[in-house]
Amino acid sequence: KNQVEQSPQSLIILEGKNCTLQCNYTVSPFSNLRWYKQDTGRGPVSLTIMTFSENTKSNGRYTATLDADTKQSSLHITASQLSDSASYICVVSAGQAGTALIFGKGTTLSVSS
């Protein structure tokens, strides 16, 4: 069964600190892996998309890594800001057409001052 597991479930950090979120997946056939940010009550917003052949991708203060052999990914946030408080969701694209997205439960990040 296609699954995406994330850890930790929640995280509290001080403003300015760095953090790393983890994702493990068992999805077949694998197309690509995405990280999304979701604010409460809003739609997810894409941060990064990585295909099988990519092992790192950055978007500003967000850096995602992918190890397709071990089926693991991480999202590193540097110099956190209060506005980074949100749910960060690991999403794997699956299915023959590659359009079905399998979502993890997300890591809830709280950044405090």
Next chain:
Amino acid sequence: EPEVTQTPSHQVTQMGQEVILRCVPISNHLYFYWYRQILGQKVEFLVSFYNNEISEKSEIFDDQFSVERPDGSNFTLKIRSTKLEDSAMYFCASSGWGIGNEQFFGPGTRLTVL
């Protein structure tokens, strides 16, 4: 900046009634999607739509559900006979050409079935 819009933002209906959720995808996008998120749970894929037909659908997307692109701009999700467990946030998304293209999500419609 172009964005996906959804209407209504909140829909309340009685169990057994039909509802239609509406979405206006980004104008030059070709792929359209519906997702749902039950309160406190993860986002779940329902269906993808391309070239006026369903591309993929999940087990959730049973005969109770249907999608349509009635004109050049709207994309709708119809739930024929709503159940209590259909209460959720429904997100529409769209993407440009290519399977790996970024999906842009709308703000969602919160459906409450009483």
